[in-house]
Amino acid sequence: MDNLNIGRHISGQFNEDLERIINHVMHMGGLVEKQLTDALTSVCDADEELAKKVLSNDYLINNAEVSIDDECTRIIAKRQPAAGDLRLVMAIVKTITDLERIGDEAGKIANVTLESLSGKHKDLLSNLDNLGRHVLTFLQATLDAFTRMDSDAAVIVHKSDDKIDREYEALMRQLMTYMMEDPRSIPQIMSVIWSARALERIGDRCQNICEYIIYFVKGKSVRHTTPEDF
Amino acid sequence: MDNLNIGRHISGQFNEDLERIINHVMHMGGLVEKQLTDALTSVCDADEELAKKVLSNDYLINNAEVSIDDECTRIIAKRQPAAGDLRLVMAIVKTITDLERIGDEAGKIANVTLESLSGKHKDLLSNLDNLGRHVLTFLQATLDAFTRMDSDAAVIVHKSDDKIDREYEALMRQLMTYMMEDPRSIPQIMSVIWSARALERIGDRCQNICEYIIYFVKGKSVRHTTPEDF
Numbered sequence: 395m396d397n398l399n400i401g402r403h404i405s406g407q408f409n410e411d412l413e414r415i416i417n418h419v420m421h422m423g424g425l426v427e428k429q430l431t432d433a434l435t436s437v438c439d440a441d442e443e444l445a446k447k448v449l450s451n452d453y454l455i456n457n458a459e460v461s462i463d464d465e466c467t468r469i470i471a472k473r474q475p476a477a478g479d480l481r482l483v484m485a486i487v488k489t490i491t492d493l494e495r496i497g498d499e500a501g502k503i504a505n506v507t508l509e510s511l512s513g514k515h516k517d518l519l520s521n522l523d524n525l526g527r528h529v530l531t532f533l534q535a536t537l538d539a540f541t542r543m544d545s546d547a548a549v550i551v552h553k554s555d556d557k558i559d560r561e562y563e564a565l566m567r568q569l570m571t572y573m574m575e576d577p578r579s580i581p582q583i584m585s586v587i588w589s590a591r592a593l594e595r596i597g598d599r600c601q602n603i604c605e606y607i608i609y610f611v612k613g614k615s616v617r618h619t620t621p622e623d624f
Numbered sequence: 625m626d627n628l629n630i631g632r633h634i635s636g637q638f639n640e641d642l643e644r645i646i647n648h649v650m651h652m653g654g655l656v657e658k659q660l661t662d663a664l665t666s667v668c669d670a671d672e673e674l675a676k677k678v679l680s681n682d683y684l685i686n687n688a689e690v691s692i693d694d695e696c697t698r699i700i701a702k703r704q705p706a707a708g709d710l711r712l713v714m715a716i717v718k719t720i721t722d723l724e725r726i727g728d729e730a731g732k733i734a735n736v737t738l739e740s741l742s743g744k745h746k747d748l749l750s751n752l753d754n755l756g757r758h759v760l761t762f763l764q765a766t767l768d769a770f771t772r773m774d775s776d777a778a779v780i781v782h783k784s785d786d787k788i789d790r791e792y793e794a795l796m797r798q799l800m801t802y803m804m805e806d807p808r809s810i811p812q813i814m815s816v817i818w819s820a821r822a823l824e825r826i827g828d829r830c831q832n833i834c835e836y837i838i839y840f841v842k843g844k845s846v847r848h849t850t851p852e853d854f
Contacts (some may be wrong), residue, residue: 456848459848460847464845467711471707474704476701477701480697480701484697487714488721491718491721570810570811570814573803573807573810577803577804577805578804580800580803581800584800615694617686617689618683618686618689
């Protein structure tokens with residue numbers, strides 16, 4: 395938390411409030427990471443019980459979002475933060491929205507496990523798993539950059555989404571070829587396609603979080619700009 | 625703007641700031657509505673020029689988001705709003721994120737126009753257009769509820785997303801049947817599928833905006849609850 399400078403506030407209570415919120419966001423990030431890990435494991439191991447657990451645990455992430463959101467509004471009303479403190483709170487408000495949606499995407503992936511995929515589509519799932527592992531690493535790097543509010547790391551992570559996009563495009567071409575070769579399996583393959591899409595969306599949401607980190611540290615919005623402008 | 629009670633502030637400058645921000649959001653909403661209308665018209669009329677215009681105009685919405693976001697942070701820092709005023713600003717911060725993403729989805733729809741769809745798929749496009757017109761009405765009703773900050777209207781609009789979801793599911797089944805019957809057209813049909821998905825996502829984002837309206841008026845987050853709890 396080097397960039398947070400939490401210790402510099404005159405009011406010790408403000409420090410405590412900020413630290414508590416940041417800890418809650420990290421806890422929420424941990425929950426989201428676990429949901430994605432479990433969703434991918436459930437797909438890989440055809441573990442229906444685990445998939446159901448992912449779906450039933452989504453409420454934990456939803457609750458975390460609502461409660462952190464309330465904390466953020468309260469700290470603004472009570473402490474009237476300015477400059478960097480206010481940017482931090484605003485960055486948190488946006489980050490938790492993206493984290494919650496990443497949780498939703500994990501649920502979509504878990505749903506694939508509950509589709510009865512026949513043996514011949516198992517290789518598709520292993521390709522999906524490869525993409526999934528890269529996206530998981532991407533999410534972990536994003537949460538790590540958030541924990542340290544490290545804008546340099548955020549820039550590097552942000553750029554690496556290109557790789558995920560290329561891998562996603564390649565998988566999508568492969569899935570379309572499978573559908574053309576075996577039209578009867580289209581409904582099953584479509585469920586793999588929705589999962590791949592969910593993974594690609596998680597990559598985009600991690601990019602959003604990286605942009606909020608950069609916004610907090612640099613004091614400037616970098617959304618809708620090219621990475622060179624960062 | 626009955627529910628906004630803008631006139632009640634002691635500081636005339638604060639009123640002006642709030643009114644300016646709300647006018648900017650409405651202007652941004654108008655831009656988004658126009659982008660979706662143009663995207664749908666471009667698909668229906670196979671108008672490639674219009675589709676390119678939608679894609680090149682996306683920056684207007686992006687700019688509006690960044691600038692309203694800055695205004696919101698500034699008004700919090702300068703005016704230190706509390707209670708309803710703070711909820712309004714927070715609701716605006718979230719609303720513009722969803723509006724910007726609706727703009728992105730409009731771009732995805734415009735992309736379909738640029739795919740060269742053969743004559744036999746024209747009927748697919750007319751089904752897509754039907755769904756699109758309903759989503760457009762849904763967006764208009766959402767923006768209307770936002771303009772008046774009318775939580776009762778927001779509840780009604782929120783519920784009507786079910787209809788869009790059902791229409792989307794029916795279209796998706798139809799598209800899968802087409803793919804199974806004519807596997808060579810899978811790449812073209814996939815582009816229609818992405819558009820249908822984009823429309824369904826716009827419906828979800830309108831629901832988010834309705835939830836922010838209810839949050840502002842009722843002072844309570846209704847995300848992740850059932851419509852009966854609203």
